[in-house]
Structure formats: C-alpha cells, structure tokens
Amino acid sequence: xxxxxxxxxxxxxxxxxxxxxxxxxxxxxxxxxxxxxxxxxxxxxxxxxxxxxxxxxxxxxxxxxxxxxxxxxxxxxxxxxxxxxxxxxxxxxxxxxxxxxxxxxxxxxxxxxxxxxxxxxxxxxxxxxxxxxxxxxxxxxxxxxxxxxxxxxxxxxxxxxxxxxxxxxxxxxxxxxxxxxxxxxxxxxxxxxxxxxxxxxxxxxxxxxxxxxxxxxxxxxxxxxxxxxxxxxxxxxxxxxxxxxxxxxxxxxxxxxx
Amino acid sequence: xxxxxxxxxxxxxxxxxxxxxxxxxxxxxxxxxxxxxxxxxxxxxxxxxxxxxxxxxxxxxxxxxxxxxxxxxxxxxxxxxxxxxxxxxxxxxxxxxxxxxxxxxxxxxxxxxxxxxxxxxxxxxxxxxxxxxxxxxxxxxxxxxxxxxxxxxxxxxxxxxxxxxxxxxxxxxxxxxxxxxxxxxxxxxxxxxxxxxxxxxxxxxxxxxxxxxxxxxxxxxxxxxxxxxxxxxxxxxxxxxxxxxxxxxxxxxxxxxxxxxxxxxxxxxxxxxxxxxxxxxxxxxxxxxxxxxxxxxxxxxxxxxxxxxxxxxxxxxxxxxxxxxxxxxxxxxxxxxxxxxxxx
Numbered sequence: 001x002x003x004x005x006x007x008x009x010x011x012x013x014x015x016x017x018x019x020x021x022x023x024x025x026x027x028x029x030x031x032x033x034x035x036x037x038x039x040x041x042x043x044x045x046x047x048x049x050x051x052x053x054x055x056x057x058x059x060x061x062x063x064x065x066x067x068x069x070x071x072x073x074x075x076x077x078x079x080x081x082x083x084x085x086x087x088x089x090x091x092x093x094x095x096x097x098x099x100x101x102x103x104x105x106x107x108x109x110x111x112x113x114x115x116x117x118x119x120x121x122x123x124x125x126x127x128x129x130x131x132x133x134x135x136x137x138x139x140x141x142x143x144x145x146x147x148x149x150x151x152x153x154x155x156x157x158x159x160x161x162x163x164x165x166x167x168x169x170x171x172x173x174x175x176x177x178x179x180x181x182x183x184x185x186x187x188x189x190x191x192x193x194x195x196x197x198x199x200x201x202x203x204x205x206x207x208x209x210x211x212x213x214x215x216x217x218x219x220x221x222x223x224x225x226x227x228x229x230x231x232x233x234x235x236x237x238x239x240x241x242x243x244x245x246x247x248x249x250x251x252x253x254x255x256x257x258x
Numbered sequence: 259x260x261x262x263x264x265x266x267x268x269x270x271x272x273x274x275x276x277x278x279x280x281x282x283x284x285x286x287x288x289x290x291x292x293x294x295x296x297x298x299x300x301x302x303x304x305x306x307x308x309x310x311x312x313x314x315x316x317x318x319x320x321x322x323x324x325x326x327x328x329x330x331x332x333x334x335x336x337x338x339x340x341x342x343x344x345x346x347x348x349x350x351x352x353x354x355x356x357x358x359x360x361x362x363x364x365x366x367x368x369x370x371x372x373x374x375x376x377x378x379x380x381x382x383x384x385x386x387x388x389x390x391x392x393x394x395x396x397x398x399x400x401x402x403x404x405x406x407x408x409x410x411x412x413x414x415x416x417x418x419x420x421x422x423x424x425x426x427x428x429x430x431x432x433x434x435x436x437x438x439x440x441x442x443x444x445x446x447x448x449x450x451x452x453x454x455x456x457x458x459x460x461x462x463x464x465x466x467x468x469x470x471x472x473x474x475x476x477x478x479x480x481x482x483x484x485x486x487x488x489x490x491x492x493x494x495x496x497x498x499x500x501x502x503x504x505x506x507x508x509x510x511x512x513x514x515x516x517x518x519x520x521x522x523x524x525x526x527x528x529x530x531x532x533x534x535x536x537x538x539x540x541x542x543x544x545x546x547x548x549x550x551x552x553x554x555x556x557x558x559x560x561x562x563x564x565x566x567x568x569x570x571x572x573x574x575x576x577x578x579x580x581x582x583x584x585x586x587x588x589x590x591x592x593x594x595x596x597x598x599x600x601x602x
Binding site for chain 2: 020
C-alpha cells in the first residue's frame with residue numbers, strides 16, 4: 001500500500017537522555033514525513049507484539065509525533081546504544097504509513113455558546129458562518145499526534161482559507177470537548193484547561209476516559225470527519241455519552257476500535 | 259489484616275505516588291510517579307514494602323493522618339519533621355529514617371520539608387485504586403491517587419495492618435544522594451545552539467528558582483541564545499523527565515515527572531536517570547552545574563546507584579523501640595544489629 005515517493009532524507013537518531021531515543025524524519029509538519037513516522041510506529045508495534053527481539057523488550061512507550069518517533073525504554077533491560085542502532089535500522093526499512101488509522105465521523109455542534117469564536121473566524125476568513133461549518137464538515141482531518149494533555153489530538157488538513165492565528169491573549173478556561181482551530185491545525189480539548197485556539201464548536205462525547213479501553217478515543221494516524229448536529233441532538237448525546245461509558249464503534253466509518 | 263488511615267488535615271499538595279504510569283505516553287498521559295524514587299524506595303524498604311509501592315509525596319506541608327484501623331507501621335524518608343500524638347494524648351517526635359508503629363487513634367502530624375521532597379510510606383503501601391496501571395496522582399488529568407487530586411480532609415487510605423507481637427522497628431541512616439555536577443546527555447536539540455552557547459551552558463552555575471512544580475523547574479542564569487530566532491520554536495517532538503528545554507527567553511526549564519509527553523522548545527540536554535532524583539531535592543537559590551556524559555556512563559551510574567541502594571536496604575537495622583522493652587530479645591537483637599548496622 002506504500003506509494004512510490006521521491007527519495008527523502010535519512011532518519012536521524014537523537015538521544016533523549018539515557019532512557020529514550022528520538023528517530024527524526026524531518027523538522028516540519030508534512031503528511032509525507034508523518035507517513036514515515038506512522039510507518040516506523042507500525043513496524044515497532046508489530047515487532048514488539050511478536051516479541052522475538054529481546055532488545056525491544058526494554059521499550060516501555062512508543063510516542064509518534066508530527067515528524068519523529070520517541071521510544072522510551074528501561075536502560076537496565078537493554079544496552080541503549082544497541083537499541084538505538086536497531087531503531088535506526090527499523091526506521092530505514094519501515095516505509096510509509098504501514099499502519100492505517102481508523103476512520104471516524106464524530107458529532108459536533110457549531111451553534112450558539114458552543115461556538116464562541118465562530119463569527120469572528122468567519123469574519124476573518126471573509127466567509128459566512130455556514131460556509132465555515134460547511135468547510136469543516138466536508139474535510140477529512142488526519143490525527144498527526146496526541147499530546148499536550150491526555151487525548152489531545154493535533155489534526156492536520158484544515159483548508160487554507162480557514163487559517164487564523166491563535167488568540168493574542170489565551171483563555172484561562174477552555175471548556176472540555178471544545179473543537180478548536182489555529183494556524184493550519186484543528187484540535188479538540190479533552191479537558192477544561194487554559195488555551196489560545198479559536199473555539200468553533202463542541203463535541204458531546206469525551207475524548208479521554210481513564211476507564212474506557214482504550215482511554216484515548218483518537219490515536220495518531222486516525223482520520224476524523226465532523227458530522228454537524230443541532231443543539232437538541234448535542235444535549236441528548238451529551239446526556240448519553242458524557243461519562244465516557246459508550247461504544248465508540250458507533251462513530252467509526254471503518255477500522256477497529258482498538 | 260487491613261489498616262486504614264484517615265486524613266485529618268490535608269496539608270498542601272500532598273499526593274499519592276508510585277513508580278509512575280508506563281505504556282500510555284502515546285495517548286498524552288504523563289509518566290508521573292515519585293519525583294525522588296530513591297527516597298520513596300528508602301521509605302518503602304523501612305516498612306518492608308516493595309520499592310515501587312505507593313507512598314505519600316510531601317513537598318510543601320505534610321498532612322495529618324489518623325489511624326482508624328491498625329496497628330499501622332509508617333516511615334518517613336527525606337528532610338521533614340513530624341510528630342505522633344498518641345491516642346492517650348502523649349506527643350512524641352516521629353523521626354525520619356526509622357519506622358514507627360501506630361495504634362488505632364494515633365495521629366501523625368507531618369511538618370513542612372526544609373526544601374526538597376519527602377515520602378511517607380505505610381505498611382503494605384497506600385492502597386488507592388490502580389488507574390491506567392498505576393496509583394500515581396496525575397493532577398492535570400485527575401488520574402490516580404485519591405480521585406486524581408491532592409489529599410483532602412476525610413480521605414481514607416487503605417493499607418496493611420502489622421502485628422504488634424514481638425514488636426520491632428527498623429532504622430537506617432539517612433540516604434545521601436550523590437554530589438557533584440548534574441550529569442546530562444547533550445541533545446536532542448543541542449544543534450539549536452552555537453558551540454559557544456553550549457560552553458555557556460556547561461561552564462556556568464544555574465540558580466534554582468522558586469518556580470518549580472511536579473511538571474518542571476525553572477533555572478536562572480546567563481541567557482542561552484538560540485542559533486536563530488526561528489530555532490527557539492521547533493515542531494513539537496517527544497520529551498521525557500530530565501529534558502532541559504530552552505524557550506525564547508534563554509532560561510532553561512528542567513522537565514520533571516508530570517511533564518507533557520511532547521514539547522515545542524529545543525532541548526539542549528537531558529539529565530540522566532541516575533541524577534533525576536537529585537533534582538527533587540533542590541531548593542530555590544541552590545546552584546546547579548551540568549556536565550556532559552555518554553549513554554554508557556549514564557548506564558554505569560544507574561547500575562552503581564542501584565547497587566548502593568541495595569546495600570543501604572541490606573543495612574537496615576531491626577531494633578526494639580524504647581518503652582516496649584523485652585530484655586532477652588533486646589540482648590539478642592543487639593548482637594545481630596552490631597553486625598549488620600552499616601551506620602558510621
């Protein structure tokens with residue numbers, strides 16, 4: 001399934017202290033670089049599952065990001081330098097996006113108080129409110145990585161016309177499940193927290209619940225589309241799903257839930 | 259037999275911690291766990307727990323805990339004073355580095371650490387529910403510990419009761435961390451700085467500022483100027499406790515146990531695992547020096563540290579506390595302890 005591509009730069013092996021290696025494929029946000037990230041992540045997950053490489057038994061966490069994979073390990077279980085060389089050789093052969101994520105269609109309400117910045121974003125982009133909603137709901141977003149806080153998805157694919165800067169002065173409290181955009185990124189805040197992104201909608205379902213399996217709804221490599229819901233539907237779904245005790249597969253277009 | 263402690267006074271920001279939460283960082287869940295796992299392991303060893311059992315981490319002002327079911331054995335490790343108010347009213351000092359057996363109704367009152375981080379271990383470990391494989395409190399996501407938050411009045415902490423028959427306590431001299439410069443491995447973004455700036459980093463003292471929490475500690479010193487203004491912001495990549503990130507103002511931040519899983523500032527160097535616990539004991543105004551080592555040296559330091567800690571645990575002395583004297587046992591105990599007491 002790996003498409004043919006022009007030659008790209010060699011991955012770099014960077015020490016993150018004595019208990020992690022970062023394998024870096026590039027220094028920018030780029031779907032091709034991220035496809036290599038997901039390729040290595042997939043190879044590592046497979047290699048760890050088969051369990052026949054003693055070196056890899058030292059690995060405790062594999063964290064894909066926009067442009068690199070950080071592999072955390074126990075330095076007492078494997079020789080760090082041997083592990084680093086093994087990771088580098090895997091990176092050179094793992095190819096592109098060997099692992100395809102799941103495809104979600106998640107409900108979002110773009111109405112009223114749930115979308116406090118929507119009018120301003122629309123104005124800044126020279127569009128109507130409905131046009132912004134139409135653009136958001138006709139775009140497939142790609143989850144580049146989970147970070148910043150548990151379950152927070154950094155999603156690429158925002159149409160260029162919707163690129164707006166972060167707020168000059170971040171909000172002290174962004175409500176949980178707010179759909180937000182800034183620059184070329186889209187995200188959902190899983191928790192109430194401070195934040196400087198533009199809030200244009202709200203999801204009725206949690207993105208992280210410690211008791212759910214897996215606890216984070218989204219994973220790096222997933223594709224997400226937004227399904228527009230009205231305020232009444234939002235309230236109904238929030239009542240039913242707010243505690244995180246629901247079958248996530250009902251929102252899947254394709255792929256397994258875990 | 260089960261023991262039970264109830265929080266009678268919350269103190270300030272006291273949390274349940276263990277070895278941390280592994281296997282969830284790709285979901286954005288921090289590692290968490292004790293800032294000073296060696297000190298926590300000392301407290302656990304004294305009460306006979308596994309080294310990674312859950313303890314109470316104390317950084318600002320300790321809690322007051324009343325024994326509701328017992329007896330319960332406790333041990334403090336770290337730079338903090340405490341006392342016990344016995345159920346009959348007598349107050350006595352609760353010393354660190356020795357166990358104390360508490361009866362039902364006894365109250366432990368833990369003071370404010372003189373800077374640094376202290377741990378209270380209880381027999382059997384603090385038995386709060388496991389969440390994502392750990393009991394460590396991760397405040398930002400309200401995971402672990404007691405409802406994911408700091409201890410509060412009325413919280414009930416299950417542990418294991420001990421037998422008072424032939425009662426013995428255990429003690430050891432205070433664990434002393436290694437001294438000398440904090441050892442780091444340069445990178446992963448040392449190349450965001452000119453070599454002269456790297457020299458500045460290694461050849462200057464860095465003052466510990468009061469801005470320190472479980473996520474990180476800010477240091478103050480000469481500004482570390484990035485190679486270019488653009489180099490001060492990178493596209494986020496993975497971070498780990500010990501990473502020394504340098505934001506645009508040039509003042510480094512050392513990430514600690516509750517740090518995010520990814521970050522967008524260049525990381526000039528990363529503290530080695532063996533020296534991370536020392537950061538938990540830093541006090542504002544203290545000055546730090548960094549020295550570069552390679553991964554082999556870092557690993558050797560960790561192996562040596564584990565060896566020294568095992569020796570310390572092996573040197574724990576069993577003794578019979580004053581006031582509950584059993585002469586024949588005391589006599590035999592002295593013969594034994596004279597041989598195994600490693601204290602100077």
